[in-house]
Amino acid sequence: MKVPVNSRMDEVMQSIDQMQPASPSPHFKAKVLNSISLLARSEPVLLLKPILLMAATALLILMNTIMLWSAMKPSTDSTASNEAANLTQFSKEYHLTNYTSNLYDVQQ
Amino acid sequence: MAEPSDFVDLLKSGDQHAFAQLVDRYQQPVYNTIVSITQHAQDAEDLAQEVFLQVYRSMGGFRGEAKISTWIYRIAVTKSLEWERKKKAKKAIGYFKNLIGLDHQADQLAEFHHPGVALAHKENASMLFKAMQSLPENQRIAFVLIKAEGLSYQEAGLIMGKSVKSMEGLIQRAKENLQQTLKKHYLS
Numbered sequence: 001m002k003v004p005v006n007s008r009m010d011e012v013m014q015s016i017d018q019m020q021p022a023s024p025s026p027h028f029k030a031k032v033l034n035s036i037s038l039l040a041r042s043e044p045v046l047l048l049k050p051i052l053l054m055a056a057t058a059l060l061i062l063m064n065t066i067m068l069w070s071a072m073k074p075s076t077d078s079t080a081s082n083e084a085a086n087l088t089q090f091s092k093e094y095h096l097t098n099y100t101s102n103l104y105d106v107q108q
Numbered sequence: 109m110a111e112p113s114d115f116v117d118l119l120k121s122g123d124q125h126a127f128a129q130l131v132d133r134y135q136q137p138v139y140n141t142i143v144s145i146t147q148h149a150q151d152a153e154d155l156a157q158e159v160f161l162q163v164y165r166s167m168g169g170f171r172g173e174a175k176i177s178t179w180i181y182r183i184a185v186t187k188s189l190e191w192e193r194k195k196k197a198k199k200a201i202g203y204f205k206n207l208i209g210l211d212h213q214a215d216q217l218a219e220f221h222h223p224g225v226a227l228a229h230k231e232n233a234s235m236l237f238k239a240m241q242s243l244p245e246n247q248r249i250a251f252v253l254i255k256a257e258g259l260s261y262q263e264a265g266l267i268m269g270k271s272v273k274s275m276e277g278l279i280q281r282a283k284e285n286l287q288q289t290l291k292k293h294y295l296s
Contacts, residue, residue, distance in 0.1 A: 005294045012239075012290055013283070015225070015232035016255045022223035024139040024153050029131050032160045036127060039161060 111176045119167050119176075131160055134177070137257060138184045140224065144256040145188035145249065147220040147237055155191055159184050174266060181259075181267045185249055222256075239289040247282035250275055 118126035138159050143152035162183050170179060225233040240248055246268065253264040254275070261275040268275070 005291060008294055009287055009290045012232045012235050013286065015229045015236050018226065018229050019222060019233060019256060020224035020226070021136050021140040021257070022143050022149075023136050024156055028135055028139070028153060028156070029128070032131050032135075032157050033124070033128055035157060035161055036164050037124060039164065040122060040124070 113172070116170070116172060116176065120170070122164075122167075127160075127164060130163070130176075134160075134180050137177075138180060141181060141184045141252060141257050142188050143223065144237075144252040145185065146191055147222075147241070149223060151191065155187050156184070159187055162187070178263070178266045181253070185253075185267065189245070189249075235290070235293075236286070239286050239293070242289050243282055243285055247278050247285065250278040251282040251286075254279055 115126060115129075119130060135156065139152060139156045142155045142159070143149055146152050146155065159180065163180060166183075170176070174182075219234055220237050221230055222233055222237060240251065243251065249268060250264060253259045253267060254261065257264075259267075261272045261279075265272050265275045270278070
């Protein structure tokens with residue numbers, strides 16, 4: 001006997017109303033809770049990671065700045081100290097202590 | 109299903125016992141929604157697990173503007189759709205590989221049997237789920253939430269961000285489209 005298309009269609013459409021909600025496997029809850037406790041334990045490390053990264057970057061920038069500054073400073077220092085040494089020598093030779101110290105102050 | 113605010117506070121503080129209660133309460137609706145959208149029982153379980161992990165991670169940002177159930181359903185629907193998009197992309201790559209002779213295995217869609225269907229209705233339900241694959245995304249999601257999950261039009265509307273009237277329209281169109289697909293199948 002041939003079943004009419006419309007009644008066949010109705011049967012198919014109604015099949016969803018006779019459906020029970022599907023459940024996951026019995027060990028699903030344990031699996032989820034286990035993953036959550038693992039996540040909770042790794043969370044502080046995960047949080048610490050960007051902080052450590054930022055601190056390392058800041059340290060690197062600071063070290064770079066110090067290196068640049070110190071690379072520039074000795075050259076100016078040495079020029080100044082050389083000039084001061086020359087003036088001291090000059091003042092010793094010509095007994096011009098006050099004059100040279102004044103000049104040195106101007107240099108500073 | 110309204111959640112008391114102290115329960116939400118416990119969840120926000122990362123209380124594992126409260127979270128166990130939440131999993132107990134929502135594991136079935138989350139899994140049922142995902143399995144009905146993805147039509148893949150094994151992957152649905154993995155996705156349901158991802159939903160609860162996402163809920164745990166994002167609980168701090170939950171502002172309580174919507175019910176927890178609405179929020180969890182939204183995450184479940186989003187994860188299912190993401191899974192579908194990834195699968196479609198993989199399928200396209202597989203098709204291309206097949207075309208140039210790199211992969212000889214064609215990706216065949218296995219017949220889906222919803223775990224909640226009784227043996228007597230297995231064939232009909234399988235036919236319906238196959239027809240559901242041809243529905244536009246929003247009609248299919250509305251149909252799953254209201255017909256398979258048994259939510260009210262209002263609850264489903266809150267999950268999908270649509271009014272009750274829009275939901276009624278979506279369900280009406282979904283039914284018409286399903287009937288057309290089934291008619292074509294039986295007359296061919």
